[in-house]
Amino acid sequence: MSKPVEVNEAKFDEMVLKAKLPVMVDFWAPWCGPCRMVAPIVDELANEYEGKVSFMKLNVDDSPKVASKYGVMSIPALIIFKNGAPVSNIVGFRPKPELKKNIDTALGG
Amino acid sequence: MSELAKKYDVIIIGGGPAGLSAGIYTARARLSTLLIERAAIGGQIINAGKVENYPGYADGVSGIDLTQAMHQQAEKFGVQTLYDEVIALEINGKDKIVKTPQGDFISKAVIIAGGAERQKLNVPGEAEFTGKGVSYCATCDGAFFRDKTVAVIGGGNAAVTEALELTKFATKVTLIHRRHELRAAKIMEEKLLADKKIEILWDTVVLEVLGDKLVKSIKLRNIVTNKESALDVSGVFVAVGSQPATGYLKGLVTLDAVGAVITNDRLETSVPGIFAAGDIRSGSIRQVVGAAGDGAMAAINVGKYVSG
Secondary structure: OOOOOOOOOHHHHHHHHOOOOOOOEEEEEEOOHHHHHOHHHHHHHHHOOOOEEEEEEEEEEOOOOHHOOOOOOOOEEEEEOOHHHHHHHOOOOOHHHHHHHHHHHHOOO | OOOOOOEEEEEEEEEOOOHHHHHHHHHHHHEEEEEEEEOOOOHHHHOOOEEOOOOOOOEEOOOOHHHHHHHHHHHOOOOOEEEEOOOOOEEEEEEEEEEOOOOOEEEEEEEEOOEEEOOOOOOOOOOEEEEOOEEOOHHHHHHHHHHOEEEEOOOEEEHHHHHHHHHHOOOEEEEEEEEOEEEEEEHHHHHHHHHHEEEEEEOOEEEEEEEOOEEEEEEEEEOOOOEEEEEEEEEEEEEOOOOOOOOHHOOOOEEEOOOOOOOOOOOOOOOOOEEEEEHHHHOOOOOOOHHHHHHHHHHHHHHHHHHO
């Protein structure tokens, strides 16, 4: 069982940008209803892509600078980082098959 | 999802208040029930930070909490949930065949409760700036517009609720409405008109969303004077109504002019054994309490159909 890990502003460089594996970051906040619906799907993805992609959650309330740096103005937002750069940006609630398609594309590219 | 059976007494399409309420009733009637949800349990109301008009919650309840409780209640009585999209609904004799990417599911009856989807403005710049200032959910995105100016487009309950929500963050909220009167509950309208942060532009439509990386302004036209103008805003919240999600039903059940499913007073569609409930139904009052009532009514009539 692989679970998404909490990341914040202080650890973002080390945990996301310098990571060896691609990282999908779930930008969320406690007051965002649809974000709470994304969470269980991200949990499932973390299991299914174990060893291929890391999954992390970033609370935009606690880490507003990271959110603003990557232009996040709408949540939930799922951004895939590869070799320190964002390669895919999914805004809003999307069904799981669509998320998988995005991850697979990012992994292939 | 291999643990799911292929045959059910009833399949409910859509996991909003209508579908969840229907499931509570069918499961308690001991009808085997599969509920199929395309995206997230809860439907449109999960965007509502606070539902103040659902009976029994004197202090209001968030749309998420309300529908999560409904889902728990439905599963407690035996409803099974599948998260996938329905691609097609077909009829084979008395069998209803519900096609999904995970295979076909067969049932004696179907309750269509797929709700409605937020309508878009369909103007240049809207798609380009979605997530970069254009938003369809004030409770989700309001906080990104702290100390900024925003516009809300629309004049119904959703638009008024979003405008009031946004006053918590924005310095100024401009409500832009194509008519000269609102279509919201009076109590909401009174709150809106009394709020000094909110300005209303009547008889006005949005022509274009403009910006570079992020939204900077919107181009407007007054439909009475035909005068065009620009308004500087960082956020554009779209709440111009919703459209029944009935694309896959065309040619199967009778739809009305706007694409909503036509039902009789038992909530049965033009096809025996296929029922509709909630916002997807022609004539729906588009309220959570109405959807819940529809779900119960459709479920009880499904019971009569299945045993009859």
